[in-house]
Amino acid sequence: MSALTVREAGLEDAEAVLGVIHRAFGVRPVLDPPSTAMHETVESVRTVLSEAGGLLVLRRGLPVGAMIFDRSRSGLFGLRRVSVDPAHQGHGVASAMVGVAEDVAEHHGCDGVWLTAREELPETLSFWQRRGYVRIGADESSLQLGKTLPVTRTLLTAEDTRQLGTRLAGLLRAGDLLVLSGGLGAGKTTLAQGIGAGLSVRGPITSPTYAISRVHPSLLDGPALVHVDAYRLGGAAELDDLDLDASLEESVTVVEWGSGLVEGHSDDWLELRLDPVELAPGEDGRVIGVRPHGPRWVGVPLRATTLAP
Ligand SMILES: Nc1ncnc2c1ncn2[C@@H]1O[C@H](COP(=O)(O)OP(=O)(O)OP(=O)(O)O)[C@@H](O)[C@H]1O
Ligand SMILES: [Mg+2]
Structure with a gap:
């Protein structure tokens, strides 16, 4: 038996979920304004579990982690009262629980996950940052963090690859940066062609054999497409060092072989x-x-946009 079991919490788990929440929040420093977590009751937890659901983590059969969900925002999955029993920290309880929560969010067709965290708790903030959560807002007492979930799709034909690019283009605006990776012949240029079609830019978009980058101006009033092939750069240069003859802020930039170039x-x-x-x-x-x-x-x-029509 593996040491940790993460499962969706049913109504019968309300007491166990409440216990973990109280143990976790009970040892936190008192913040201003204080968290309302200590006011949760079996009844309040049961109500949320029945409306939105939650998770319970068992370690060797004992409840050691819990959270409850928030479904009040459409397309986004909220995590609340993310709690680890202080006596069971350092065993990956929170990581396991968040991984499952993201799977549940994906299962419900959500594009992303959000939560609130307190600025006064830097360790909590760095936990979320390491998992790709970024600040999306703030109010007087807390920060809102969010993450858009990654999406995986199967593309049966080159036409599928092109069409996916075209659909993605509908989401894009000036200043966006897209990094395409994959081996030789993976379909990067095909995807770029679809993006170009969706943006209505002047073609043709081909593998830039001699040029490292090409600018494809908009045929309408939209942003240009800057198509970069960084294959021969060997990853040593940075995007800023490329002598791009269009400003990145005013264009959509698509970089083939770009991984390693933009990170950081x-x-x-x-x-x-x-x-x-x-x-x-x-x-x-x-x-x-x-x-x-x-x-x-x-x-x-992203999820809805990348689904086949
Ligand atoms: N989903 C797909 N299924 C089958 N073939 C595909 C698919 N997508 C693209 N292809 C084909 O793969 C080949 C290579 O495509 P493409 O030139 O776009 O790759 P690339 O990643 O840009 O290559 P390079 O590494 O040379 O830059 C083309 O013949 C293209 O039609
Ligand atoms: Mg190519």
């Missing part, structure tokens, strides 16, 4: 990774992973 230099980017997958003997398709980074993508409907 930009707050916001969309990572798109393509990998071949064998659909049937001798018949290759692709799997694409779309992973958003930074506050720009919080609340952006």
Whole structure:
């Protein structure tokens, strides 16, 4: 038996969930204004569990972690009262619980997850930051943190790859940065062509063999597409060092072979990774992973947009 079991909490778990919440919040420093967690009762927890659900973590059969969900925002999945029994810290309880919560959010078709955290608790904030949560707002007493969930899709044909790019383009605006990775022939340029079509920019978009980057101006009133092939840069340069003849702020920038180039230099980017997958003997398709980074993508409907029509 594995040491940790994370499961969705049923009504019969209300008492166990409340116990963990009280043990966890009971040892926190008193903040101003104080948390209302200590006012929760079996009744209040049972009500939330019946309306929105929650999680309970058992360690060797004992309840050691809990949270309750908040479904009040459409498309976004809220986590509340994220609690680990202080006597059972350092065993990965919180990480396991958050991983399952993100799976539940995905299962419910949510684009992202949000929660509130107290600025006075830097360790709590860095826990969430390490998991890709970013600040999306604040009120007098607490910060709102959010994360857009990564999406994985299977693309049966090159046309699917192109169409996905076209649908993604509907989400894009000037200043956006997209980093395309995957091996040789993975479909990066095909995806860029779809994005270009969706943005209505002047083509053709091809693998830039000699040029490192090309600017494709908008045929309408929208942003230009800057298409960069960083293959020969070897990852040593930074995007800022490229002599791009269009400003990144005014364009949508798509970088093939760009991983390693932007991490740490930009707050916001969309990572798109393509990998071949064998659909049937001798018949290759692709799997694409779309992973958003930074506050720009919080609340952006990546999941719905990347679903096949
Ligand atoms: N989902 C898919 N299923 C099958 N084939 C695909 C798919 N997507 C793209 N392809 C095909 O893969 C080939 C390579 O595509 P593409 O040139 O876009 O790859 P690339 O990643 O840009 O390559 P490079 O590494 O040379 O830059 C093309 O023949 C394209 O039609
Ligand atoms: Mg290419």
